[in-house]
Amino acid sequence: MKLYSKPLAPNPLRVTMLANKKGLTLDFHNLDADDTRSTEYREINPIGQVPVLELDDGARITESLIICQYLDAVSGPPYLCGDGLEQRTRIAMWERRAEFQLLIPAVEYGHHRHPMFAARITQYPDWAGSIADAPRAFLKLMESRLAETPFLAGPDFSIADITAYYGCRFAAIYGLYPTPAPVIADWLDRVDAA
Structure with missing residues (x-):
């Protein structure tokens, strides 16, 4: 492939x-x-x-x-998108939350604020500023969630963690989340090791 x-x-x-x-x-x-x-x-x-x-x-x-x-x-297994209806549903819920509330806003913030994109797109820095709170709010939710469970959608590593991982990384690159909370820093290490 x-x-x-x-x-x-x-x-x-x-x-x-x-x-x-x-x-x-x-x-x-x-x-x-x-x-x-x-x-x-x-x-x-x-x-x-x-x-x-x-x-x-x-x-x-x-x-x-x-x-x-x-x-x-x-x-085949292990299934990172879930195995069985309940697990697939839980993973999909957290994956979509991570994508729409963390990854996409963090990436779009960078697209509209970082100079390297200025020649490629029409930038709207004020709009980017208006969406900056979404990743920060989701990261707070992640802190609470990861205090309860090793990975975002439960005990096992999943596609939800992959999406949130890159959301965290891009939020850090663009200055939205320069220093992760300890529980998220620990989770980032677990994702790297998974």
Whole structure:
């Protein structure tokens, strides 16, 4: 399977971590910003985003969460997206919370405040400032949750932890969360080790 990716982009990083944690080998095809705008790449993904997972039969799957779910299902246990309805539901709930309340706002904050994106997009720094509280609020919720359980969705490492991990990392990179609380610092170490 081939993964069209961009080094250090948040969504490909999520797929890469899941693949690594599950011991999967993917053929990485790394792109730069110009590649994703090319006519050739738009034939692979008309939206021009990464990642794209190309299966051995040529079929393509887009959207990082869907790619993760596919890889998790075809690779067998341990299931990082859950095994059974209750576990899948709990993991999905925490994953979506982490994505919408932490990862996306942290990344968008950076897109609209960091100078390296100024030539690529129209930046709205005031809007970015208006969403800065969402990651901080979610990190407080994470502190409470991780005081009760080793990982975000319960006792086992899951896709929810992968999403929250990169949310924390990007929040730190962009100055939203420069020093993690001790319980989150400990969890970051557990995610690294999982």
